[in-house]
Amino acid sequence: MNSELFTLPFNLGLYFILIYSVVRSTVWFRDLSRPDKLRLQRGFFGKPFMDSLREIFSESLLHRKIFSKNPVLGYMHMSLAFGWFLLIVFGTIEADFFSEKHLNPPSHAIFFRWFNPEHGAEGFARIFSFWMDLLLAFILSGLLLAIIKRFIPRMMGMKKTTKHTWTDRIALISLWLIFPSRLLAESFTCGAYGSGSFLTGNLGNALASFLPAAEMAPWFWWLYSLSLGTFFILLPVSRYFHIPVELFLIFMRNSGITTGDRHSSYTEVQTHACSSCGVCISVCQMSSAAGIHDIQSAYFIKGLRNDRDIAAITANCLMCGRCEEVCPVGIELGPMRLIERRQGERSDRIMKLPEKYSLSRKRGSTEKILTQAYGYLVREEPERADVLFFAGCMTHLTPSVIVAMKKIMDSAGVRYRFMDENGGVCCGRPLMLAGRDREARELINHNSDMIWKSGAQILVTSCPICYKVFRESYYLEARVMHHSEFINLLIEEGSLRLGYLHKKVVYHDPCELGRGSGIFEEPRAVISYVAELQTSSQESNMSLCCGGSLGNLTLSSGKRAMIAADAARTLTLGSPDELITACPLCKKTFAQVAETKVSDIAELVAAALPAPRAAKAKTRPPRRAARAVSNG
Amino acid sequence: MSAGQANRFGFVINPSRLIDYDTSDRKVREYITLREPSFTLCFACGGCAATCTAGQHTSFNLRRMNTYIRRGEIEPLREEVTRCMLCGKCLLVCPRGVNTRNVVSLAAEAIRKLERNEL
Numbered sequence: 001m002n003s004e005l006f007t008l009p010f011n012l013g014l015y016f017i018l019i020y021s022v023v024r025s026t027v028w029f030r031d032l033s034r035p036d037k038l039r040l041q042r043g044f045f046g047k048p049f050m051d052s053l054r055e056i057f058s059e060s061l062l063h064r065k066i067f068s069k070n071p072v073l074g075y076m077h078m079s080l081a082f083g084w085f086l087l088i089v090f091g092t093i094e095a096d097f098f099s100e101k102h103l104n105p106p107s108h109a110i111f112f113r114w115f116n117p118e119h120g121a122e123g124f125a126r127i128f129s130f131w132m133d134l135l136l137a138f139i140l141s142g143l144l145l146a147i148i149k150r151f152i153p154r155m156m157g158m159k160k161t162t163k164h165t166w167t168d169r170i171a172l173i174s175l176w177l178i179f180p181s182r183l184l185a186e187s188f189t190c191g192a193y194g195s196g197s198f199l200t201g202n203l204g205n206a207l208a209s210f211l212p213a214a215e216m217a218p219w220f221w222w223l224y225s226l227s228l229g230t231f232f233i234l235l236p237v238s239r240y241f242h243i244p245v246e247l248f249l250i251f252m253r254n255s256g257i258t259t260g261d262r263h264s265s266y267t268e269v270q271t272h273a274c275s276s277c278g279v280c281i282s283v284c285q286m287s288s289a290a291g292i293h294d295i296q297s298a299y300f301i302k303g304l305r306n307d308r309d310i311a312a313i314t315a316n317c318l319m320c321g322r323c324e325e326v327c328p329v330g331i332e333l334g335p336m337r338l339i340e341r342r343q344g345e346r347s348d349r350i351m352k353l354p355e356k357y358s359l360s361r362k363r364g365s366t367e368k369i370l371t372q373a374y375g376y377l378v379r380e381e382p383e384r385a386d387v388l389f390f391a392g393c394m395t396h397l398t399p400s401v402i403v404a405m406k407k408i409m410d411s412a413g414v415r416y417r418f419m420d421e422n423g424g425v426c427c428g429r430p431l432m433l434a435g436r437d438r439e440a441r442e443l444i445n446h447n448s449d450m451i452w453k454s455g456a457q458i459l460v461t462s463c464p465i466c467y468k469v470f471r472e473s474y475y476l477e478a479r480v481m482h483h484s485e486f487i488n489l490l491i492e493e494g495s496l497r498l499g500y501l502h503k504k505v506v507y508h509d510p511c512e513l514g515r516g517s518g519i520f521e522e523p524r525a526v527i528s529y530v531a532e533l534q535t536s537s538q539e540s541n542m543s544l545c546c547g548g549s550l551g552n553l554t555l556s557s558g559k560r561a562m563i564a565a566d567a568a569r570t571l572t573l574g575s576p577d578e579l580i581t582a583c584p585l586c587k588k589t590f591a592q593v594a595e596t597k598v599s600d601i602a603e604l605v606a607a608a609l610p611a612p613r614a615a616k617a618k619t620r621p622p623r624r625a626a627r628a629v630s631n632g
Numbered sequence: 633m634s635a636g637q638a639n640r641f642g643f644v645i646n647p648s649r650l651i652d653y654d655t656s657d658r659k660v661r662e663y664i665t666l667r668e669p670s671f672t673l674c675f676a677c678g679g680c681a682a683t684c685t686a687g688q689h690t691s692f693n694l695r696r697m698n699t700y701i702r703r704g705e706i707e708p709l710r711e712e713v714t715r716c717m718l719c720g721k722c723l724l725v726c727p728r729g730v731n732t733r734n735v736v737s738l739a740a741e742a743i744r745k746l747e748r749n750e751l
Contacts, residue, residue, distance in 0.1 A: 373714040373715060374686075374715070374717070376689055376690035376715065377689055378689070393685045393719040393720070393721050394719075394720070394721065394724070396683075396721070397683065397721055397724055397725065422688075423685060423688040424685075425685065425689070425717070426685050426686075426717035426718070426719040428717075430717065430718040430719050430720055430733075431717065431718050434718055434733075434737065436718070443717060548724075550718075550719075550720045550733075553733060553734055553737060554668070554731065554734050555731075556670060556729070556731060557670070557726075557729030557730075557731065558729065585720075585724075588724050
């Protein structure tokens with residue numbers, strides 16, 4: 001019983017994965033842009049480093065975020081990650097403490113029971129082996145949940161679980177084998193020597209009563225070592241690569257590195273840090289409301305990792321950002337998809353296994369060839385104004401919003417200029433969402449020029465799509481405000497006098513305004529000022545998408561209606577009098593499917609304005625109006 | 633056959649209604665209908681053209697573009713397709729639920745491929 005040959009697969013695997021991880025992270029570091037390199041270096045000697053350690057403990061080991069979303073799933077991840085971590089730590093301590101020598105090779109700790117079969121008979125060693133058995137039981141309980149989840153995802157509160165590639169499957173099987181084979185190997189050894197604690201000892205005794213324990217044990221030690229070795233070797237080409245990569249990602253993110261607008265080491269690290277946990281699938285409305293189950297972020301990332309042609313997946317997404325909100329790893333899924341949309345067409349091919357181990361991916365793509373498209377736009381000399389109102393394309397389709405905004409601004413005495421009264425130029429965001437940034441830049445330049453020339457201090461827009469791009473991609477001196485923010489400002493200043501409407505309303509956060517730009521409070525403050533605001537089960541950062549999103553390039557109108565109807569149903573569960581939104585596109589989309597009246601926040605506020613004074617009514621020419629009626 | 637010859641039969645064919653089968657190239661139409669079947673639903677009401685943001689500044693007209701695609705007239709399509717701003721107003725006004733933005737994107741894609749002889 002002292003042949004050490006069986007430790008070979010484990011040792012091979014371990015040293016392979018250690019060397020591979022070091023080399024690959026060096027390559028990733030090398031490929032970072034210069035500013036990002038500096039960020040990472042600076043981050044390594046300071047607060048970000050401590051933040052990273054804390055985050056690694058709470059997320060990579062305890063999986064706190066998954067816990068808060070789904071306790072059972074959280075327990076599963078925690079028992080496997082944290083349990084295994086503790087098993088390694090205490091295994092190493094045990095091996096160091098109870099051996100004659102110190103600083104043993106890792107295999108000595110992993111296969112401790114094999115080298116010390118009679119260990120744990122009395123005293124402190126007895127308590128220690130009880131603790132080790134407890135940890136093993138902890139991991140095995142998580143493993144049981146993992147197996148249940150794989151076959152019956154519903155039992156774990158998940159609608160769907162991710163589909164796997166064959167390397168993922170082999171890695172999964174070897175991972176699943178690690179702990180049961182350890183249990184059996186230790187139990188047989190304990191059974192043969194009459195040692196072991198509550199788990200391995202009792203199971204060992206039971207097995208030894210009808211099996212030749214001493215002969216059986218080596219087989220399971222071999223299996224244990226082989227499954228560990230296989231798991232380590234397959235790690236870089238399977239989804240389990242997320243285990244080491246996530247640590248790297250946490251350090252990078254805490255140092256202040258962001259996704260940016262092109263593929264880089266950071267996007268590659270994010271791609272590999274995805275654990276395919278499937279939380280994104282559960283929250284995706286494309287799946288829950290429209291029955292589309294193959295475009296979710298987990299599949300997008302998987303396609304990216306395996307260098308497949310994912311143009312269809314990339315385009316078929318509402319870009320609502322719900323998945324990004326729940327991603328336990330914190331992958332910037334929206335920007336990642338936009339980067340991919342910017343890429344040209346890519347041929348579909350299946351990566352061979354050795355390629356998957358390659359250290360640096362040069363994503364083969366052709367940059368889209370673009371031409372000057374909007375040369376026909378004429379630059380005008382705008383009138384000067386302090387407040388500039390930009391309705392936006394979509395708002396022109398909901399004229400009632402424009403009328404309401406005019407009423408509100410007139411009532412508050414705002415001196416404004418209506419920038420696109422006669423139809424303006426698109427803000428550029430739809431083109432950016434389609435991955436055509438350079439063309440969008442032409443429109444952005446055109447509009448920026450107009451805004452600068454007007455000398456405006458405040459730019460008010462009624463469309464969250466425009467709002468987001470004005471804030472993020474325009475270089476403006478003017479303060480950009482969504483009309484809900486602007487109305488809130490007018491109320492706070494006291495320049496807008498409003499009545500109270502005795503209505504119950506529910507508010508829908510538009511994706512681009514809420515999650516996209518972080519404007520949650522202002523619209524709620526405005527609504528609460530004029531009406532009774534109900535809450536909804538899905539709101540603020542988890543609000544639903546109306547389905548009308550311009551972010552999706554290929555979704556059919558039928559599927560859009562399904563998503564809209566589902567979202568409207570959820571929002572109106574409290575039977576409100578009105579469904580309020582702050583986006584013309586959401587309004588249009590909901591109005592087609594909702595039974596409740598759908599209004600924009602501006603319309604609600606306009607309805608709360610006091611009735612126009614009698615003096616104003618006098619200016620109306622009553623005779624001409626009467627004549628028109630009699631003639632008509 | 634030119635428009636002038638068409639008059640020989642005693643009735644007139646309006647040149648803008650003439651489909652020239654010698655130059656007609658249906659590849660773009662096939663490329664689009666295969667990927668965006670809703671394209672075939674268009675009944676040329678012109679709602680898209682009436683609401684178009686780009687159409688207010690230039691002669692861009694989605695309805696006319698659709699006619700070019702259907703007839704296989706590639707030359708006028710080439711320039712027409714770059715003018716769209718993808719703002720999506722047409723998508724909302726379309727009474728037939730045609731995924732207009734995707735039609736424009738696919739048309740641009742098809743023309744790029746045609747130029748590279750990949751279609």
